[in-house]
Amino acid sequence: MTAYDLLAAPFVEFAFMRRALVACLALALGCGPVGVLLVLRRMSLMGDALSHAVLPGAAIGFLVAGLSLWAMSAGGLLAGLAVALTAGLVSRATAQREDASFAALYLIALASGVLIVSSGGSTVDLLHVLFGTILAVDDGGLILVASIATVTLLTLALLYRPLVAECFDPGFLRAVGGGGAPVHGVFLTLVVLNLVGGFQALGTLMAVGLMMLPAAAARFWAEQVWTLALVAVVLAAASGWGGLLLSYHFNLPSGPAIVLVAGAAYLASMAAGPVGSLRTRLFPGRHLRA
Secondary structure (H helix, E strand, C coil): CCHHHHHCHHHHHCHHHHHHHHHHHHHHHHHHHHHHHHHHCCCHHHHHHHHHHHHHHHHHHHHHHCCCHHHHHHHHHHHHHHHHHHHHHHHHHCCCCHHHHHHHHHHHHHHHHHHHHHHHCCHHHHHHHHHCCHHHCCHHHHHHHHHHHHHHHHHHHHCHHHHHHHHHCHHHHHHCCCCHHHHHHHHHHHHHHHHHHHHHHHHHHHCCHHHHHHHHHHCCCCCCHHHHHHHHHHHHHHHHHHHHHHHHHHCCCHHHHHHHHHHHHHHHHHHHCCCCCHHHHHCCCHHHHC
């Protein structure tokens, strides 16, 4: 078997593989930079919470319209935004911190979503919602994911400075009248939007993987925000490509395969990356002489 047969032939020969690859590339463009900002804000687990918060809305959309892309996406978006807003209100109205309220609400949302899907559908429907079917992405799914990526990149370009400033010094942003709360709200909306796009392909349990693992791995390769975002996008796209190839050649579920490739990239980066990795800590100075 040649390198062409291993690495390119599936995408050349099968339209469903090409659509899945394009969906992964679009997800990488949106999820990569958003994941980097989550990591810089030390809100990585909040991304996981929001990915589960999407589930009850998607489940209600499923009950109303079946496996309708737009109904499930609209429901997921509304549910994710509702959880994000409620968690913020709880943290401001009580003594509880925002991360704790997110944890409580996402557990409620996850259990509610599983119950709704289980009561109104089959086990296959539940697996579809939880783990996604990226190999079944159609033209409507591609349009949705590409639209979300476009909105994300345009918003990040317009609000780049306040978003980065809030990562490192939110107090300064409020002091200079930079609108800390609105900026935070826009950012959480971007997170939910990208998770909605991701759950169509990877399911609610796996969507956050393509957002957080490449972003976490990028910290071992770059230090500036824009280079972190670029590395995260490249790693996410490569993980999508590699995971699809693994799923094709070894008959594996595509969503978990993609996330496991991203996880392998994270472990390799943690071990051997040039910035703060195990290699640089165990052998300080050696990477500088090289």
